[in-house]
Amino acid sequence: MIAPASRGSLRDPRFWVLTGAALLLFATFAAPSLTRTGNGVDVLVIVDITGSMNVRDVKLAGRPASRLDLVKSVLREALASLPCPARFGLGVFSERQSFLLFEPVDVCAAFDAIEGTLAGLDWRMGWEGDSHVAMGLYRAIDMARDVKADLAFFTDGHEAPPPPASGGPAFEGERGAVKGLIMGVGEYALSPIPKFDDDGREIGFYGMNDVLQENRFGPPPKDAEGREGYNPRNAPFGGQVATGSEHLSSVREPYLKSLAEATGLAYRHLSDAPSFVAALKETAKPRPVPVALDLRPFLASGALALLLAAYGLAPALAALRRRFGAKSFAFPFFRRT
Amino acid sequence: MNAIFAQPQMLWLLPLAALPIFLSASRRQAYPSLEGLPEDLFSRIVSLAVAATGIIAIGATILALAGPYRRGQWTERVGQGAETVLLIDRSGSMNETFAGRQPTGGEESKASAARRILRDFVLQREHDRIGVAAFSSAPMLVLPLTDRRDAVLAAVDAIDRPGLAKTDVGRGLSMALAMSEEGAPLASRVVLLVSDGAAVIDPRLQNKLRAGFARVRVNLYWLFLRTAGDRGIFEAPEPGQDTPQAMPERHLDIFFKSLGIPYKAFEVESPDAVREAVREIDRLENHPIVYRERIPRQDLAATFYALAGLATALLLGAKLCEVSLRKGVVERPLRLARRGPA
Numbered sequence: 001m002i003a004p005a006s007r008g009s010l011r012d013p014r015f016w017v018l019t020g021a022a023l024l025l026f027a028t029f030a031a032p033s034l035t036r037t038g039n040g041v042d043v044l045v046i047v048d049i050t051g052s053m054n055v056r057d058v059k060l061a062g063r064p065a066s067r068l069d070l071v072k073s074v075l076r077e078a079l080a081s082l083p084c085p086a087r088f089g090l091g092v093f094s095e096r097q098s099f100l101l102f103e104p105v106d107v108c109a110a111f112d113a114i115e116g117t118l119a120g121l122d123w124r125m126g127w128e129g130d131s132h133v134a135m136g137l138y139r140a141i142d143m144a145r146d147v148k149a150d151l152a153f154f155t156d157g158h159e160a161p162p163p164p165a166s167g168g169p170a171f172e173g174e175r176g177a178v179k180g181l182i183m184g185v186g187e188y189a190l191s192p193i194p195k196f197d198d199d200g201r202e203i204g205f206y207g208m209n210d211v212l213q214e215n216r217f218g219p220p221p222k223d224a225e226g227r228e229g230y231n232p233r234n235a236p237f238g239g240q241v242a243t244g245s246e247h248l249s250s251v252r253e254p255y256l257k258s259l260a261e262a263t264g265l266a267y268r269h270l271s272d273a274p275s276f277v278a279a280l281k282e283t284a285k286p287r288p289v290p291v292a293l294d295l296r297p298f299l300a301s302g303a304l305a306l307l308l309a310a311y312g313l314a315p316a317l318a319a320l321r322r323r324f325g326a327k328s329f330a331f332p333f334f335r336r337t
Numbered sequence: 338m339n340a341i342f343a344q345p346q347m348l349w350l351l352p353l354a355a356l357p358i359f360l361s362a363s364r365r366q367a368y369p370s371l372e373g374l375p376e377d378l379f380s381r382i383v384s385l386a387v388a389a390t391g392i393i394a395i396g397a398t399i400l401a402l403a404g405p406y407r408r409g410q411w412t413e414r415v416g417q418g419a420e421t422v423l424l425i426d427r428s429g430s431m432n433e434t435f436a437g438r439q440p441t442g443g444e445e446s447k448a449s450a451a452r453r454i455l456r457d458f459v460l461q462r463e464h465d466r467i468g469v470a471a472f473s474s475a476p477m478l479v480l481p482l483t484d485r486r487d488a489v490l491a492a493v494d495a496i497d498r499p500g501l502a503k504t505d506v507g508r509g510l511s512m513a514l515a516m517s518e519e520g521a522p523l524a525s526r527v528v529l530l531v532s533d534g535a536a537v538i539d540p541r542l543q544n545k546l547r548a549g550f551a552r553v554r555v556n557l558y559w560l561f562l563r564t565a566g567d568r569g570i571f572e573a574p575e576p577g578q579d580t581p582q583a584m585p586e587r588h589l590d591i592f593f594k595s596l597g598i599p600y601k602a603f604e605v606e607s608p609d610a611v612r613e614a615v616r617e618i619d620r621l622e623n624h625p626i627v628y629r630e631r632i633p634r635q636d637l638a639a640t641f642y643a644l645a646g647l648a649t650a651l652l653l654g655a656k657l658c659e660v661s662l663r664k665g666v667v668e669r670p671l672r673l674a675r676r677g678p679a
Binding site: 012014015018019021022025026028029089092097099100101102103104105106109110112113114116117120124125126127128143296297300301303304307308310311312315 | 350353356357360361362363391394395398399401402404427469471473474475476477478479480481483485487488489490491492494495498499501502503638639642643645646649650652653656657659
């Protein structure tokens with residue numbers, strides 16, 4: 001009984017439209033799993049944990065926060081938004097050394113653990129009070145090259161003690177061999193640096209006499225001869241106690257930019273996670289990684305379009321035809337049988 | 338229900354699923370009047386079923402496109418293992434060989450020996466949750482207790498990087514204790530201290546540690562990588578030399594023994610001995626542990642695709658059942674096209 005009846009159905013274009021939809025839907029089960037080449041992130045993050053990172057001159061959710069807290073919050077958010085697979089390694093910088101906590105590992109698989117480590121970052125992990133940013137950066141670059149990752153170095157650029165008049169240590173590696181970012185943390189205005197006692201309790205701020213204001217190692221600066229009390233043998237740096245603002249801290253942008261220039265990294269000022277991720281993607285080496293490509297949504301979109309057409313197209317055309325006259329919308333397939 | 342959508346914005350299309358209520362996919366057929374036909378319950382049911390099938394087909398396709406998945410869940414299982422904190426010495430001397438030299442050629446530094454063997458250890462301890470802490474001048478939380486093997490291995494891989502200056506065992510131990518304390522309440526807890534030296538723990542910290550070890554029940558293992566010529570743990574003191582300053586290793590051992598906790602020290606002088614020690618720890622630490630295993634997130638889209646495909650196939654079937662009134666083969670007027678013009 002169906003045979004003669006269905007002949008009419010077979011002439012109905014909607015039958016074929018529905019057939020197409022069904023085929024596309026069943027094809028989702030046979031769809032091959034393709035991989036396309038995406039641009040993966042493979043980054044070694046080194047965070048400055050020296051004392052100047054405790055300066056509370058940045059804001060986190062509208063409240064004053066320390067620079068280190070901002071870095072931690074930005075990293076946590078950035079990690080969650082990195083496209084999988086993304087590899088992330090973490091180290092800390094203090095004194096003149098960058099210390100690797102763990103080598104790059106897939107964030108998507110180990111997010112909880114990495115988040116715990118990030119939360120545990122603290123200035124108390126620092127092993128010495130000094131902050132030779134340039135040395136730390138150079139070692140971080142070596143380390144990034146070893147683990148074959150890009151580098152993101154978070155620092156405020158505050159050298160303690162200040163670099164000598166003759167300039168800091170020069171970069172001896174290959175410029176641009178490691179790609180990545182120096183992220184400048186902190187505001188441009190000077191802020192006091194919190195001071196802690198042996199048990200880690202905050203006991204105020206550093207004063208002018210608490211820190212070395214001028215590095216008097218090496219040859220004196222050129223203008224020393226004009227200083228009061230200058231004596232080439234007994235007082236080559238002048239006779240006065242050095243004064244300055246080394247006990248206050250701001251992000252040392254020109255210095256960090258010069259380091260970036262010398263090492264072939266890019267410099268960015270840290271504001272929030274999206275801009276950090278964007279900058280990272282922009283400066284990182286392209287790293288082709290296979291990304292799974294799900295074909296099913298494409299097939300299903302086609303099926304959905306066909307299903308909607310099966311229901312909606314004929315009545316819509318009919319309505320248009322009624323409105324504008326049969327001729328302009330004469331469409332052979334939808335003629336009544 | 339723990340299901341979520343990867344592309345929730347697709348759900349805005351869901352109202353389209355109502356289309357079959359208003360429109361039909363069946364052919365329109367000219368028929369003088371439906372008034373003359375009797376109300377037929379069966380026809381009504383069929384017509385409603387066809388409309389419902391259409392709703393299901395469109396709705397399920399849209400839901401599938403929204404990418405539904407069930408979030409990864411945890412199940413509790415019982416296995417053999419422990420919650421282990423690896424407390425690793427990252428002082429500079431770890432980068433030297435067991436002979437106390439900078440490694441040359443085929444020689445292996447203490448750090449790389451420790452790294453190689455700890456890697457094996459981590460891989461063997463299938464059900465352990467492992468955390469990593471490092472210490473030198475200051476203790477460092479490297480990785481909280483976790484069951485992510487690859488993260489632990491990445492942290493273990495980092496231990497043969499250049500180390501720092503000093504060996505502050507005391508504060509390292511208190512960090513390891515704090516990490517152990519955060520673990521599951523009933524798990525068997527292990528702290529594995531790997532170091533190539535010891536230091537004097539100041540008496541105030543000793544008291545704190547004593548209280549800490551009494552509170553958190555841990556089994557302590559000390560893997561002492563002894564450099565040739567150094568004083569060992571078990572070496573008998575020369576008269577007048579038996580002070581913590583002169584023999585820090587021996588006195589750290591005495592301190593550990595006085596804690597009243599399960600404790601064992603392994604003094605190893607070669608990479609092979611390290612392996613033996615790790616094997617013994619592996620054998621000793623096999624207690625039942627309730628561990629949690631993650632069930633990875635489950636893709637539910639396939640179910641919806643199947644549903645949509647099935648519904649569409651049914652619609653096709655309905656389509657094939659349509660009859661043409663003009664052929665006059667109707668035995669019973671199927672009212673598939675009941676919205677056709679009267």
